[in-house]
Amino acid sequence: MNYLIGAFKPACNISITFADGKNRKQVPLKKENGQTIMVPLFQSQENISGKISIEPVLGKKVEHNGVKIELLGQIVRELDVPGEIYERKTYPFEFSTVEMPYETYNGVNVRLRYVLKVTVSRGYGGSVVEYQDFVVRNYTPPPSINNSIKMEVGIEDCLHIEFEYNKSKYHLKDVIIGKIYFLLVRIKIKNMDLEIRRRESTGSGANTHVETETLAKFELMDGAPVRGESIPIRLFLSPYELTPTHRNINNKFSVKYYLNLVLVDEEDRRIVTVMRTTAVGKDLSLR
């Protein structure tokens, strides 16, 4: 049995360590299998450097046609010419000032990953491959223009409201502050929620596929207001798993966020006002 197990085991163990692994910030990353692991966090223009250790199993020698490390989709570094490894061998690596303009993204239909891939190429018995994920987040300066949004919407002779959000762009730990004024109320409202929805579109042209998720459902009001009431909004974003807005990343996908104001009347009919949060909202609609 031991022999058999040994036969399918890779011939060597590959480990990847980052140069500043101990100090670098670690962030959780949800893998495809649903597990969450902690991975280091980088941003664009950083050096990605470290060491690769390759250790043959129990003193066996490993013949190989070369060892390389790739920063997937981007850069390949040859670490070793073809040869044999008899004992633990360590290769330092460094990708200097890597341009990583896109941030790691884990969506429904699309993932944007940054992965280090180490390959020990072998002619027979198959190559030994090891992956190391890491997360890239880029810090952008606060937008120079970040207007509040104020808008009056309504259904004729039925409901007129005016709402106000303090900003049009929010950072991930931000607080949405606002107010809703009821200018005309002719329907019996039961409650009002603020929803944060994420719209992820993949592909392009005819093959565009759109997926929408509700990430937060936050009750703003309980009961029926009368004309003249104003209801405060204060929503802390930190508890929710938000990502920055992505616009047409590499012509592959986009991620946008919307704030939906949902009014539910006593017959459970929903009246929704949609507000894209990242742009100065023009495409407000009521349906």
Place this chain on the structure above:
Amino acid sequence: MMVDGVEDEEKWLAAGIAGLQQNAFYMHRALDSNNLRDALKYSAQMLSELRTSKLSPQKYYQLYMRAFDELRKLEMFFKEETRRGCSIIDLYELVQHAGNILPRLYLLCTVGSVYIKSKEAPAKDVLKDLVEMCRGIQHPVRGLFLRSYLSQISRDKLPDIGSEYEGDADTVNDAMEFVLQNFTEMNKLWVRMQHQGPAREKDKREKERSELRDLVGKNLHVLSQIEGVDLDMYKETVLPRVLEQVVNCKDEIAQCYLMDCIIQVFPDEYHLQTLEILLGAFPQLQPSVDIKTVLSRLMERLSNYFLQVEAFSKLNNAIGKVIEAQADMPILGAVTLYSSLLTFTLHVHPDRLDYADQVLGACVKKLSGEGKLEDNRATKQIVALLSAPLDKYNDIVTVLKLSNYPSVMEYVDSETNKVMAMVIIQSIMKNNTQISTADKVGALFELIKGLIRDLDGAAHDQVDEDDFKEEQNSVARLIQMLQNDDTEEMFKIICTVRKHILTGGPKRLPFTVPPLVFSSLKLVRQLQGPEENPFGEEGSTTPKKVFQLLNQTIETLYGVPAPELALRLYLQCAEAANDSDLEPVAYEFFTQAYILYEEEISDSRAQVTAIHLIIGTLQRMHVFGVENRDTLTHKATGYSAKLLKKPDQCRAVYACSHLFWVDDQDNMKDGERVLLCLKRALRIANAAQQMSNATRGSTGSVTLFVEILNKYLYFFEKGNTQINAAAIQSLIELITAEMQSESNSPDPAADAFFASTLRYIQFQKQKGGAVGEKYEPIKV
């Protein structure tokens, strides 16, 4: 249907309590193990039970109280958490992550309480944030309870003067603003409750709503407890703001309750200084608001306070404005306002009749635009208004000084006028009020004219006969009450009364003439008293003048007609004239009585009564000379003999015997004519017996004979020599024979009468002495 609803509600409440307790259990575990995350999770779930819409306010309150208790524990925990190093600011954010608003806000208020205590932020900022955030609950019941919770936890944390939470300048303002805002929002929610649910359950809802009123009123109480709210602040900010909300909510229940609340919770001196502001709000209230009740509460409070000169004019002005501003105010409202103002005025300024008169005058002015009152409740208020001065002064004489008093009476219908008149008379009776001048009497009778005469258009046939009698008897009592020792004035009073009662018509005169007659006769006796002016000044009151008036007064009864009553009154007058030694007057009265007897009294029974009255009166007259007396006596005897029934004839005739025998007057002892009368009576008795025998086959009873026997005995004892023992003896034998005759029908009463008469004779015989001797010859 109803029962099901109640049962269902019990079930829902039980389910709510169970859910609450279960989550409270997990919350306690989390608290014990210092697990903040779980504590927040389970407390939010626990508070979610308060999101129900299925409970009535009363049941919801039970659920709320349980949650309230649990929140106290949570607050302790939050406090300990901050001691363990958890930042209160973080905690304040953390609880706001809760997705449902109601639990979120309860938690926020709870942490907010700890936040204020920590003093890491000024109390006013936290309070402002809390009261703002609570706007998210627009459901009336849930909102009311949430805000009530906020009010509860913040009460001891207001940045009041002298409080440990007092901040920089104007901190009291913040405390006041906070309470005012919470009050305003709570009132809005409370008023809105009436629109929740189907219209048919509105009554039930309004009842439930009333049960919650103290939640709203509590805020006013808190305001009144804020040390820093002094008179200036109350006048400049608190009162105007509260009134603004009260007026704007346009809701009857809320306005009634809150106005009363304002009056009750703030101190008297504040009210006195702000009367105009407070009263200025009254005209703006809903027309259906019972302003009177509210206002009278205010006045009650103020009148208990020490006397304030300003209060009256302020109240008077304000009420005038109220009534002017509310043109379509029902007259009931106006009258009620005046009524409460009058009560207040009388209480505070009993010495200022002019104030009371001003109020009445204003009332008249208002009433003058309305015509006669139709509204029942309004007339009731008028009665209350008019009764107030009576109750206060217990003296109609004082009330008569109120010149507008009668004018108010003008505007009530005749029914109310009567009610009021009765109230006045009862007051006079109760207090034994002396109304001693003719002018006052005139004014009084003008006031109670509803009883004195038929007011225009009053349908008399609708009046209950008993009520009418009761009323007229009251008037009669009133007439008897009028008294003045000064005979001149008394005569004027009588003339005044007479003038009024003569307008009363035939239904009233029989009630009102007799007391007037007796009152006049009293005056006659007074005139005979020691104070009588022996010189008989020209134009002064003399008995003769009174008698003339009496004659004219009694004459009015002819038209009623009430001849029997008139006859009695003539006889009374005749007797009085007799006492005054006025023979011609007495003769005139007798003449009138005789004329009445002859011309008006035709009923035989009435005749019998009348003839006995005549005989009785005539017997006592001593003023007549022989001639006059003969005439009158002769007439009376003649009338007696002409009565219809024999027994009546018999009795009247033997009664006439007394006209010839007056004990204390020697010149009036005519034994012969006495005997003639008695003999004549006997003849008539005999005739009666025969008539009875002829028509019925049996003789009547011997009662008449026994009665005549008694007359014989009377005169025998009095020394009438014409009546001797032999005559008596033969009469006894006659009776005995009658009784034994076959045709006699037995009559036990007559037998007993005869037996006791005989026993009397026996007794007299045995007495011995002169009497015994006199009776000696009679054998029984």
